[in-house]
Amino acid sequence: MNPADAIPASFADRALFEPIAAWLGRFAAPGVPIHAELDALLAQAAPAARSGDGAAIRFVLPAGDVEGYEARIFASGEVPTRSGDWHDFFNALAWCAWPRTKAACNRLHLAELHARTAAGLPGRGPRRDALTQFDECGIVVVSADTEFPALLAAHEWEEALWTRRARLLQSTRFLVFGHGTWDQLRAPFVGLCAKALFRVVDPAWLALPAAQALAETDAWLAAHLTANIDTLTPRSLSPLPLLGIPGVTADNECAAYYRDTRQFRPRRRTTPSAPPT
Template sequence: MTAGPDTPAAFAARPLFEPIAALLAHFTAPGLPAAAQLDALLRDVAPHAASGDGQPIRFVLPPTGPLAYEDHIFATGEVPTRADDWHDFFNALAWCVWPRTKAACNIVHRREREARIAAGLPGRGLRRDALTQFDECGIVVVSSDPEIPALLAAHEWEEVLWARRARLLETTRFLVFGHGTWDQLREPFFGLCGKALNRVVDAGWLALPAAERQAEMDAWLAAQLLEADLLRPPRDLAPLPLLGIPGVTSENESVMYYRDTRQFRPKCSPAGRVAAG
C-alpha cells in the first residue's frame, strides 16, 4: 500500500525523522494507530521499556486521577495518549526508540520534585523545566569532528551549515529526541528551533548500523542524565534552527539563507555543553 499524506508512513523518508523512520513505515493506513497497536509495537521493539519505578510502559487514554503526568507514569507505567493525536503518537514512538532516556527523564523528574519538597522550595525548578523542554523539542547533535558542535554552540551558522556543509554531512548526525519537534516537522515553519545537546564521538560510531547507533545513543544519554547531571544548568541546551540543517528545506541551498538573522541569530548567551565519549 502506498502511504498517503495523512499517514505516518508518509514521514518515514523525511529528514530528522530517522530515529523513528522504520516505525513510521509500519503505518500506511490513513489515521493514527490505536493504543493497542502502539503497545504491540513497543513490546516488539523495546520489550523492557519501563517507567522510572520499573513499571512496564503502556499507552492509555489520559486518566482523571490526582497524580501529575510524570508521577502517573512513574507509579503506573501508563503513558497518557490521546486518540488520533499526532503529538501523543510521536511521544509513543519516542518511548519505542529512546526507552532508557525516557525512563531516565521520568526518574530525574521524580528526584527533583522530591528534593524540592524536602528543601521546602516552591515550583518545579530549572532542571525539571529543562527536562520538559528537551522532552518536547530536544535534538542530539553527534559529530566526529569536534569543531562542528563547537561552531553550532557558538552560533557560527553560516560557517558550519554552509561553508563546512560537506564536512558536516560527512561527520555529523542529528538525532531528534523531542516528540513535539516531530509533530512540528510535519509542517515546518519559519524559525522552527530545537534545543540541542552536542556530543563528540570517534569516527567508528558513525560506521555502526543505524539501529546500533540509536541504541548506543539511548544508553549514553540515559547515563548522562542519571549519573553526570546533564541538564542541571539550563545552558546545557543550545538553540538550533532546524531549517538550517542540510536537506530539511530546499531553501537552505543558498548562502543567503543563513544571513537572515531572524532565524540565524548571533551568539548572545553561554554555549551549550559539548560532551565527549
C-alpha cells in the same frame, strides 16, 4: 498540509525522522494508530521499556490531574496518550526509539519533584523545566569532528551548516529526541528550533548500523542526563534552527539562507555556549 501528510508512513523518508522512520513506515493508512497498536509496537521495538521505577510501559487514555503525568508513569508505567493525537503518537514512538532515556527522564523528574517538596521549594524548578524542554524538543548532535559542536554552540550557523557542509555531512548526525519536534516537523515553519546536546564520538561510530547507533546513543544520553542533572537548566541546552540542517528544506541550498536573522541569530554574550561532551 498535503492530505498525504495525514499518513504516518509519509514522513518515514523525511530528514530528522530517522530514529522512528522504520516504525512510521508500518502505518500507511490515514490517522494515528490506536492504543493497542502502540502497545504492540513497543513490545516489539523496545520490550524492556520501563518507567523510572521499573514498571512496564503501556499507553492509556489520559485521566486525572495533568500535574501527575510523570508520577503516573513512574508508579504504573501508564503513559497518558490521547486518541488520534499526533503529538502523543510521536511520544509513543519516542519510547520505542529512546527507552533508556525516557526512563531516565521520568526518574529524574520524580527525584527532583520529591527533593523540592522536601526542601519546601515552590514550582517545578530549572531542572524539571530543562527535562521537559528536552523531552519536547530535544536533539542530540553526534559528531566525529570536534569543530561542529563548537561552531553550532557558538551560533556560527553559516560556517557550520553551509561553508563546511561537505564535512558536516560526512562527520555529523542529528538525532531528534523530542516528540514535539517531530509533530512540528510535519509542517515546518520559519524559526522552528530544537534544544541540542552535543556528543563527540570516534569516527568508527559513524559506520554503525542505524539501529545500533541509536541504541548506543540512547544509553549514552540516559547516562549523560543523569550525571549532569545538577547543572541542567534550560540555558544549558543549545538552540538549533532545524531548517538550517542540510536536507530539511531545499531553501537552505544557498549561503544567503543562513543570513536571515529571523532564524539564524548570533549568540548573545550572556548566553553560554554548550560545550562538546
